[in-house]
Amino acid sequence: MxxxxxxxxxxxxxxxxxxxxxxxxxxxxxxxxxxxxxxxxxxxxxxxxxxxxxxxxxxxxxxxxxxxxxxxxxxxxxxxxxxxxxxxxxxxxxxxxxxxxxxxxxxxxxxxxxxxxxxxxxxxxxxxxxxxxYMPNGSLFDLLHSSSHKSPGWYKRVRFALQVAKAVRVLHSGNPPVIHRDIKSSNVLIDEKWNARLSDFGLALRGQVEDVRFNRTPPAGTLGYLDPAYLNPSDVSTKSDMFSYGILLLEIISGRHAIDLNYSPSSVVDWAVPLIDGGDFVAVCDGRVDQPLDKEVVRSMAALAASCVRSNGEKRPGIVEVVECLTSVRKRVQASPIGSDPRRSVKPVDKQSVRKISSAVDIEVMSDRRSKSIGSITEVAAALTEVGTNKMGWDDDHMALVAKQAKYPLMKLKRSRSMGVPKIPDE
The missing domain is CATH 3.30.200.20 (Phosphorylase Kinase; domain 1)
Structure with missing residues (x-):
């Protein structure tokens, strides 16, 4: 890519x-x-x-x-x-x-x-x-819409949405703020670590609204993402970007294009917002991927997207509020297996897997009775490699996730009745 x-x-x-x-x-x-x-x-x-x-x-x-x-x-x-x-x-x-x-x-x-x-x-x-x-892994548009890609799961979608929001926050928090004016999925590129990056600043404006009025900069953007309230140079503000971001968020949730003439209504806003207002959040979700176990994930993201595309720009949330909301959502969504490529399919870690790992590590590492735990994730991962856990049918991503979840002393790990979701960096 x-x-x-x-x-x-x-x-x-x-x-x-x-x-x-x-x-x-x-x-x-x-x-x-x-x-x-x-x-x-x-x-x-x-x-x-x-x-x-x-x-x-x-x-x-x-x-x-x-x-x-x-x-x-x-x-x-x-x-x-x-x-x-x-x-x-x-x-x-x-x-x-x-x-x-x-x-x-x-x-x-x-x-x-x-x-x-x-x-x-x-x-x-x-x-x-x-x-x-150079961004080697294409665009978010490709991941969401190309038939050659497996659709990213909900954890990845939430993570991408949050990363783009953080990019916009960087722009809007400047003094003076930067208004991007062309936020869309094809301008969100994926780097070598599968993180989302915002690109293409050819239409961006740096300055206050008064400066824009003085320059009489014409309205600009992409059809389908362009704020309908942005009709004159004086109309542009950071809230114009929030509308475009709301369209992007609907695109991430639903997997639909901003405008798709194969559907009626063709606009993702005209189709999705009535469903969201009616509480039918399931109907808005991309049917190609399983819904998250926590229904609040979809509900929160859909409600946030609907608030971003309000016709009245003053009622739209600011980017700081959006980042806070998505940060909370990301903590709720069940983490998919850790890996650099979202297209890879990895089996989830279950209790039986954890018991197998615990026993294997006990045999290889716990022979020294004076040691009751392994001190770091790195040591756990090394131990797993040492005992050949790949022979159990797990790939590297599966092992990495288990290593993160095994960061507590192994004696506690063996007795635990549930496994928490590991905290994974969002940057």
Whole structure:
């Protein structure tokens, strides 16, 4: 999977630079390929244009990753194979958006974003390129809608939703805040550790509403995700992003496209919100995956999505409230087996499995009666490997989950009547 996929609806309109952003290249004059230090103490590199052309083999089809709303994206290997990146080549009429993306990402950096590495400005403006982090596992759109992928389970869906919300929180908490204006599943990319990252800042605005009025930046976004109340430049706010996020959340819950002409109504909002208001949460769930055991998971997520897509922007929740709600939901959803690939199917851990592990570890590790427990998950995992638990029919993911659950002294583990859900980092 590549950096970007353009299977969703294309973005419409463009955005002009806001007064906080204009003139990045004019202000930042540096020698080619020499890192530039930004206000947040990060280095942004200026790559020679010829180096990026060579690294993409002249932007050949072999390096092509996908096509977005503002141009094409290619994989490139730089620094003698030490750096793998994605190079975004804007279309001729997308230079303003390209410069805007550089402006935004030069000021914002976070693990939940697809971050800027550098850029290249050729002799002519049309040669301007953007270099960002390479995301090897495609987009959330691909995971939810492609027939070549097994649909992610509820634990993964909640986790992706929370990670995107945290990305939006980073943007909205800035001073001044950043309004993304194009939140959608095809702009949520999946990194090498299967974490969700928010990408594509070509339409983003940095500044207060007063700045937007001054610039008369036209409304922009993607059909199906675009806030219906956003009709004039003065209408845009962080609550516009919340509407788009609400559509994304409905998409995650239901597995349906934001707009799908195969259904009536075609809009996911017009279809889902009446069902949610009527309390029929099961009807909104993606039928391709089993529902979570805790029904409150679906109920909470559906109610949150409905509140985000309210027609009155003032009644929509803020992103901080959304993050708090999804953090609570994530604690309730039963964790799926730990693994880097959500498409892998792993059998759940049961009490019998735990007893087998306990006995096996007792034989191999507990021969020293002075030791009553294993001190860390790492030691448990090592012990499991030592006694060959893979011979029991478990794969690496199964073993990793058991190792996490076996973090208590083994004597207690053998006597326990229930197993708790392990706490797994969400970052």
């Amino acid at each position: 590549g950096y970007l996929s353009c299977n969703a609806e294309s973005a419409i309109a463009v955005c002009d630079c806001d007064p906080h952003n204009c003139g990045f290249h004019r202000r930042k004059k540096a020698h080619k390929n020499k890192p530039q230090r930004t206000k947040n103490n990060r280095h942004i590199r200026e790559f020679p244009y010829t180096d990026l052309v060579s690294a993409t083999n002249g932007f050949s089809s072999d390096h092509f990753l996908g096509k977005g709303s503002h141009g094409s994206v290619y994989k490139a290997v730089l620094d003698n194979g030490k750096l793998i990146v994605a190079v975004k080549k804007p279309t001729t009429n997308s230079n303003v958006s390209a410069e805007n993306e550089i402006e935004i990402l030069s000021r914002v950096h976070h693990p939940r974003l697809v971050n800027l590495i550098g850029y290249s400005s050729g002799t002519h403006c049309k040669n301007q390129l953007i270099v960002v982090e």
